[in-house]
Amino acid sequence: MRLLFLGDIVGRGGRQAVAQRLPKLRDDWRLDFVVINGENATGGMGLSGNHARALFEAGADVVTLGDHAFDQKDMLQFCEQEPRIIRPLNFSKVAPGKGARVFTARGGQKVLVAQVLGQVFMKRPFDDPFSAVDAVLRQYPLGGMVQASLIDMHCEATSEKMAMGHFCDGRASVIVGTHTHVPTADAMILPKGSAYQTDAGMCGDYNSVIGMKKDEPLRRFITGMAKERFEPALADVTLSGLYVETDDRTGKAKRVEQVRQGGLLSSAGPA
Template sequence: MRILFLGDVMGRAGRAAITTHLPRLRDEWRLDFVVVNGENATGGMGLSGAHAKILLDAGADVLTLGDHAFDQKDMMAFIDSEPRIIRPLNFSKAAPGVGARVFNAPGGRKVLVAQVLGQVFMKRPFDDPFSAVDSVLRQHPMGGMVQASLIDVHCEATSEKMAMGHFCDGRASIVVGTHTHVPTADAMVLPGGTAYQTDAGMCGDYNSVIGMEKTEPLRRFITGMPKARFSPATEEATLSGLFVVTDDRTGKATRVEMIRTGGRLQQAAPA
């Protein structure tokens, strides 16, 4: 299976990049399944129902969220009406929606998508992500109920993301990090056959401070004083993510490539 994961969509520029590039990429790269992290797509803080529809209509099969899952209040109700949106497994027991679901892919194949929040350096204590992921993977073994599985690890610490990759090695097709908006150069297939990248980066304007217009973040770093609200940068965005080919029989990854399309980080497309 040919699977594309795209990192955190950041504001209007990120949404525009998705709507501009993703329909073409689905055809040119012969993609079977696309997962997009959309938790910053609405003004850099959360995802609205209207913007979720835009990303899904552009070609995303599934949208994942993150620690800003419900910053846009309409998502509290919208997520229950839209099964293609996944919130973190360990967000809150009272949260609407689900943190893992099996989706249909072409040819009758099944794909598990799950998301979990890390604990290290995050603003609030979340439940143990490792036990949450373990429970889901035990219920959906690769090569059995599902032909592929993807875990979006939304957290700050690179060490925690790497630990999750090794924890899931051989049990998930893909473990990919989100949240920091900075793409890492460590895409690889782990010894057990799991495709891994510490952070996919963002789909946003990289002439910025992690997707935000530079003036206010710089002021706060330099002076320690806020003056205005953060606002997403609006120049041409780069789609950043991970392209993975999996074996339908085993669910293991046979190929992995970092993706940079458009904007300042353009690179060659996968063959």
């Protein structure tokens, strides 16, 4: 199976880049299943229902959220109505929506998608992500209930993301980090067969401060004072993510490559 994961979509520029480029990538790379992290797609903070629909229309099979899951208030109801939205498993026991679901890929394969929030350096104390993921992977073992599984580890600390990768190695097809918006150069297949990357990066303008226009972040770093709201940068956007090929029988990864399409970080991608 051919899987594509795209990192955090940032603002209008990120949404437009996905709409323009994803349909062609689906055809050119013969993708079976596409997952997108959309938690910054609406003004850089959260995801609205309308913008979620646009990502699905562009070719996403599933959209994951993150710590900004419900910054756009209509998502509280929308994620209950739209099963293709995945919010973090450990966000809150009373949060609407689901943190893990099984979906059907274009070829009929069953694919588990789950997301979890880390604890290190995050603004609020979330429940233990490791026990949350463990319960889901026990319920949906590779090669049994599902032919592939993808875990979106949404957190600050690279060490926590790497720990989750090794914790899930051999039990999930893909473990990929999101949230910090800067792609790491460590896409690999772990010893027990799982594809891994510490952070997929963002689908946004890299001539920025993690996707935001530079002036206000710089002001805050230099003076310690806020003057204006952060606004997403709108110049050339790079689609950043991870391409993975899996074995349908075992669910293990056979190939993994970083994806950088357009903008400042463009590279060729899968051939």
